[in-house]
Amino acid sequence: MDAAFATAPDVAAEIGRWLAYLGAEKRMSPKTLEAYRRDVWQFLGFLTKHLGKPPTLKALARLAPADVRAFLAARRAEGAGNRSLMRQLAGARSFARFLERNGKGKVGALAAVRTPKIPKGLPKPLTxxxxxxxxxxxxxxxxxxxxxxxxxxxxxxxxxxxxxxxxxxxxxxxxxxxxxxxxxxxxxxxxxxxxxxxxxxxxxxxxxxxxxxxxxxxxxxxxxxxxxxxxxxxxxxxxxxxxxxxxxxxxxxxxxxxxxxxxxxxxxxxxxxxxxxxxxxxxxxxxxxxxxxxxxxxxxxxxxxxxxxxxx
Structure with a gap:
């Protein structure tokens, strides 16, 4: 089932406002907005299965770091690399910051989890x-x-x-x-x-x-x-x-x-x-x-x- 159908109404409404904000205020491109939307839906879809029901705003505020780590572990099991995980965390954290700025609760668990490290690429010298x-x-x-x-x-x-x-x-x-x-x-x-x-x-x-x-x-x-x-x-x-x-x-x-x-x-x-x-x-x-x-x-x-x- 698409995560959009497994999201509580209050969370879905805030996602709509968040994406509108990113488009109007941050001038993000449609492709970037779609990527952010997809990443957050995927996170919420996991939480629906993980918690047994669609997460509400109050449920998001009650998340523990272990819940976020469980999401990262599940994505790794599906073959996601560190770069993909870093991008998904960035999208979820952006949404969490939007909620906090607008008085809709603080999702502290997202900030408490360390971002996956991206290995530095080797320098490419000339001959x-x-x-x-x-x-x-x-x-x-x-x-x-x-x-x-x-x-x-x-x-x-x-x-x-x-x-x-x-x-x-x-x-x-x-x-x-x-x-x-x-x-x-x-x-x-x-x-x-x-x-x-x-x-x-x-x-x-x-x-x-x-x-x-x-x-x-x-x-x-x-x-x-x-x-x-x-x-x-x-x-x-x-x-x-x-x-x-x-x-x-x-x-x-x-x-x-x-x-x-x-x-x-x-x-x-x-x-x-x-x-x-x-x-x-x-x-x-x-x-x-x-x-x-x-x-x-x-x-x-x-x-x-x-x-x-x-x-x-």
Missing amino acids: ASSARAVTDADMRAGEAREQWVLARDAAVLALLYGCGLRISEALSLTRAAGAGGADTIIVTGKGNKTRMVPLLPQVARLVADYVALCPYDLPPDGPLFLGARGGPLSPRIVQLTMERLRGALGLPDSATPHALRHSFATHLLAGGGDLRAIQELLGHASLSTTQIYTAVDAERLLDVYVNTHPRA
């Missing part, structure tokens, strides 16, 4: 040859852009791949910090923490080429990278640059500026780099964050095995 091509200013020689802009973009991308910087870290560099002629740079990362990162000669040369071509004044304490009008360079410009290079090089959508940082770590690990040293270079507070790259490298080795071993 070494693709990463080098992205940082080659000559790759964009045919574009109708000023030479200093092409040199600037190549320098920024080289810092992401050659030093493992985040976009925000590269764009926060001052002229003195990023183009001072030293073989290391001091980077300010998350939590305002600083770290020292080696500056490869190839990367330093690209930065120097940009500085020599830049038509604007670059004071030592000012931003190293500037936009076309002389203001600080926007991260969006770097992202658009990477989009154009993806098209030119035939790279997948996963080839983002941040993927260059992933590539830096993965290629170091593949070359025998120490995990602790890579953690320091990336500015990770926890080694567990850096350890995702061991999984990436193992995945790459498995691909090589499967694709090349005669008995694979």
